[in-house]
Amino acid sequence: MRIDKYLWCVRYYKTRSIATEACKKGHITVNGQEAKPSKEVFPSDKITLRKDQITYILSVLDVPQNRVGPKLVDIYRKDETPAEAFEHLELLKLSKEHYRTKGQGRPTKKDRRDIEDYTIDPDEHHEEPTE
Incomplete structure (x- = not known):
C-alpha cells in the first residue's frame, strides 16, 4: 500500500491529499529515508512523520484494506512516539x-x-x- 494511503487509512491525516502534501514536503520518512507519496509500505516498516510540532514514530504491524475506525487503528500500527x-x-x-x-x-x-x-x-x- 502507498504511504499516503496508509497514513490516511490509519487516521493520521484527514484526507489523502493532505498526506500526499506532507510526503512532498519531506515530513515523512520510511526506514530513515525520505518518502515519496507512492512509496510502498510493508509490515515491520518504521515510519517517522512530523505533524503539529510533534514527531510521531510508528511501526507498521499490518496493512489495512480500507480506512479503519479509530478503535481499530491499533491493529495496524504501533505508536512509539515518546x-x-x-x-x-x-x-x-x-x-x-x-x-x-x-x-x-x-x-x-x-x-x-x-x-x-x-x-x-x-x-x-x-x-x-x-x-
Whole structure:
C-alpha cells in the first residue's frame, strides 16, 4: 500500500491529499529515508512523520484494506512516539495562553520591553568602557 494511503487509512491525516502534501514536503520518512507519496509500505516498516510540532514514530504491524475506525487503528500500527513530545506540545500551548490571549492585537511597548528583558543576556547591556 502507498504511504499516503496508509497514513490516511490509519487516521493520521484527514484526507489523502493532505498526506500526499506532507510526503512532498519531506515530513515523512520510511526506514530513515525520505518518502515519496507512492512509496510502498510493508509490515515491520518504521515510519517517522512530523505533524503539529510533534514527531510521531510508528511501526507498521499490518496493512489495512480500507480506512479503519479509530478503535481499530491499533491493529495496524504501533505508536512509539515518546511521551516527552506530547509534554513539549502541552508546554507550548500553555506558554502561548499565558502571554497573550487571542484577539488582543499587537504587543505594546511595555510588552516588547518585557520580551527583550527576558530574551537578552544581562551581561550584554553593561559593557565596561575600554581605555
